[in-house]
Each structure stands twice: as structure tokens, then as C-alpha cells.
Amino acid sequence: MKIAIIGGGASGLSCAIAAGRKTAGKNAEIVIYESKDRVGKKLLATGNGRCNMFNLYARTEDYSSPDFVRDILSRYDAEAVRLFFQSIGLYTRADEEGRAYPLSNQASGVLDALRLECEHLGVKILCESEITDIKKQGKAFVLSDGRAYDKVVLACGGKAVAKNFGGYELLKGTGHTVTKLMPALTKLTVKDNTFTKQLKGIRHKANLKLYIDGKKITEENGELLFADYGLSGIAVMQLSSFVARHFRVSKTLPVAECDFVPSMSFGELCQATERICGYNKDMKAENLLTGFMPKKLGEAVIKSVGVPLSAAVSQLGTKDIKSIASACKSFKFEISALRPFDDAQVTSGGADLRDFDSNTLESKKVKNLYCCGELLDIDGPCGGYNLLWAFACGLAVGENLIN
Ligand SMILES: Cc1cc2nc3c(=O)[nH]c(=O)nc-3n(C[C@H](O)[C@H](O)[C@H](O)COP(=O)(O)OP(=O)(O)OC[C@H]3O[C@@H](n4cnc5c(N)ncnc54)[C@H](O)[C@@H]3O)c2cc1C
Numbered sequence: 267m268k269i270a271i272i273g274g275g276a277s278g279l280s281c282a283i284a285a286g287r288k289t290a291g292k293n294a295e296i297v298i299y300e301s302k303d304r305v306g307k308k309l310l311a312t313g314n315g316r317c318n319m320f321n322l323y324a325r326t327e328d329y330s331s332p333d334f335v336r337d338i339l340s341r342y343d344a345e346a347v348r349l350f351f352q353s354i355g356l357y358t359r360a361d362e363e364g365r366a367y368p369l370s371n372q373a374s375g376v377l378d379a380l381r382l383e384c385e386h387l388g389v390k391i392l393c394e395s396e397i398t399d400i401k402k403q404g405k406a407f408v409l410s411d412g413r414a415y416d417k418v419v420l421a422c423g424g425k426a427v428a429k430n431f432g433g434y435e436l437l438k439g440t441g442h443t444v445t446k447l448m449p450a451l452t453k454l455t456v457k458d459n460t461f462t463k464q465l466k467g468i469r470h471k472a473n474l475k476l477y478i479d480g481k482k483i484t485e486e487n488g489e490l491l492f493a494d495y496g497l498s499g500i501a502v503m504q505l506s507s508f509v510a511r512h513f514r515v516s517k518t519l520p521v522a523e524c525d526f527v528p529s530m531s532f533g534e535l536c537q538a539t540e541r542i543c544g545y546n547k548d549m550k551a552e553n554l555l556t557g558f559m560p561k562k563l564g565e566a567v568i569k570s571v572g573v574p575l576s577a578a579v580s581q582l583g584t585k586d587i588k589s590i591a592s593a594c595k596s597f598k599f600e601i602s603a604l605r606p607f608d609d610a611q612v613t614s615g616g617a618d619l620r621d622f623d624s625n626t627l628e629s630k631k632v633k634n635l636y637c638c639g640e641l642l643d644i645d646g647p648c649g650g651y652n653l654l655w656a657f658a659c660g661l662a663v664g665e666n667l668i669n
Contacts, residue, residue, distance in 0.1 A: 267294040270415040272397045274298045274305030276656035277639030278421035279380040284664025286387030296389045301396035301430040306377040317373035320344045321650035322364035329646045337625045342658035354383040365650050396431050400440055417634045424613030424640035433641045441631050443618035445643045448510035449610030451503045456496035457600040465492035468560050473528035476505045477521040483508050504647050510614035524597045527558050535591040547580035567593045612652050616643040627663050636663045
């Protein structure tokens, strides 16, 4: 039995290990093809070099297609992935939000564990070996390097920060459909960047709500980072997945509503600012919000409602206070675009799920051809969800390649 795994990333390496263990002593050959000079390069960049490997609280509903991921994630959940890594000598620790990292806090440790286990199992790794074509000859698959295999696993990853041939052409070439591709877990460009541009580099913890066609879709609490093009930061990246799914089918502009003082209600904020105005009558309006947010952000909010920064706070009436508090609590940005794939962590879109069996990830169109990880039209939020999906797919396919 000859098995080719195209792509030496998270899903390809875990697939090779699971297949290697299953086929031990069975005269099987497992080959990983990797276009880069070494496997797992993207893994090294994950979690800011720490690799957020999975999330203990991941639920199927957190993913773009809960019904499709259910079969795999019910068998290969966070605990199964944790035990898999433990079996190859890699131990993890999770934070209070369920984000699991290697005990070493080094992504390189995760890659080393996977790579060494592949070596130990006799998996052949061919680097700088990009596959650009797959042909069917009878029952065999003949790859662009001329070698023939009984089974092929496509584990080529997505378009996010990928500069190689990728797997989409291989999917199309073997008769599969690729859905519209959009960057996800990325930054957002706003239609009018006057506000964000002047605040470039400023960070602030906020509550963000996403509205699409007037309907609230999701909300996030977390860091907001202003940029010349628009909005960045973890909370924004989480919203971006929903924006990507929307832009795949519609051109209407979503709205991000920011609450810069989420710990207070509108009424409490009005009262607090009124008290400050009454207490220090000589204070200039530019300082009114410094107790609630970074000074520059406070100034920009005050300017946005037409109050001069040089005005003495004693001159502000109830109407001014209410409009300042309202801008603090619900500052709206129209989202005009997602930042490009180079800025994204994952791809929204990919192999059409209707072409693959959700239990085995085998193609319904081409027997013995499988698809794993980000290449499938599945994406999850930030926090270990995408690597969990990639590892789970790899293990599921690898363990079931040979019965
Ligand atoms: C900066 C960054 C940080 C991230 N951090 C996290 C995180 O902390 N936690 C998390 O859950 N997710 C994170 N992600 C997402 C996560 O890395 C991916 O979802 C995951 O790596 C997907 O695994 P995969 O095996 O499908 O693809 P990949 O890991 O991308 O592997 C695919 C491999 O296939 C190779 N390849 C592609 N085409 C071919 C070809 N034709 N022939 C041969 N080889 C080919 C590629 O070079 C690549 O090595 C992050 C992503 C980025 C970009």
C-alpha cells in the first residue's frame, strides 16, 4: 500500500503519524510531499511562536459548518488531540479560556515532536517537492513527480500567508468544486478611515458588535487596535470570520459597533462625566474621557460629536454629555473589506463539503482521495480552533486509511 500525503503541515504530519502507526509492519509506504524546504513552517508562526494547539472548550457550533465537523470532532476532540500529543511526548497546558499551548511555550517543540515521530515510524518526507498535478491511471494516482500511489491525502492548507501552488488547483484538477475563497481571522478595512487613521497604533479593550443588514450577528470583548486602514486586534479578528462568510455571498457593508466603555451603562457614563464636569469646571473637553480610555481616543470621540477640544467642560450641556456618552458606547464603522490573505490566519472557503464524506473525509467523487484541514471549506475562531480541526482531520484520515 502506497500513500501520498500532499502537504507537511499540521494535518499532513498528524495524518502521516496516525497512518504510520496503523500500518506498522504491514509493508506500507507513506510519503509526505512538502513544497517548502522544511515541513511545518506555518506551525512555527502560530500563536505568536507559542502554538495555540487546540481549545478545550471548542464546540462544533463554533465552526463555519457545524454539521460537517460534528462527525470528526466527536471522535477527535481536544482531549483526543491532547492525548495524541502526549503519546508523542509533547505535554500541554491550557489557560482559563481553554487555549492549550505546549509546556515549553515553543511552537518549535510541537513541530519537533511531530517530525521526530514521523521519522521514528519511517514516514518518508520529501521537501522542496511541490505537487502540481494528480492523474488517475486505473486505480492508481500518478503525481506530477511520476510516482504512483494507491491513496492520496490532500493536506495542502489554505491561502492565508501561503505563497505556493496550494491545493485548490489539485482539487479542481481531480473534479472537485472549490467555493469562493476569502481571508478570515484578519483585520478589517473601514469605509471611512478618518477616525481610525488619527488613532493608528492605539490599543483599547472594547466590546464589539457586528451587524449585517441591520441584524446583530455576533459580539466580542477584547482588544481593539486602530490602524490607518481601519481596525485590528483579537476582537476584530474574531468578527472578521463572520464578515468573510458574508462577503462570500453579498456586497452589503457590515457595521462594527464599538463600545469603548463596556464596564458602564450609558446612564452610568453620563452620570460619571457630568460629575467630572461639575467637579473641575476649568477642565478642557480634551481631558474629559482620560479616565475611561487612552487620551487620543477620548479626544477623537469628543471631536466626532462636534465638541471643540478647547471648550471648558463647564460649557457642556446635558445634550453634549449625552452625545459624548453615546459615541463612547456605540461608535459605528462600516466595514468595506477584509485585509488581504497575507494578513489572514485562515481561509474562509475551500473544498466544497458536498464533495467529501464528513465521517472519513474521503471524496465522494474520487475513491481513495482524501482532503484534510484548512483546504476544506471550514474555518473556526481564533484560540486553537483551526489547529484542532487540522489535527483532528489528520488523525481521522490517517487512522482510517487502512482498515
Ligand atoms: C500567523 C498565523 C498564526 C496562526 N496561529 C494559530 C494558532 O495559534 N492556533 C490555531 O488553531 N491556528 C492558528 N493558525 C491557523 C493554522 O496555522 C492553520 O489553520 C493550520 O496550520 C492548517 O493546517 P493544514 O495542515 O491544513 O495546513 P498547513 O499547516 O498550512 O500545511 C499545509 C502544507 O502544505 C504545503 N503545500 C501546499 N501545497 C502544496 C503542494 N501542492 N505540494 C506540496 N506541498 C504543499 C504547504 O507548504 C504547507 O506546509 C495560524 C495561522 C497563521 C497564518
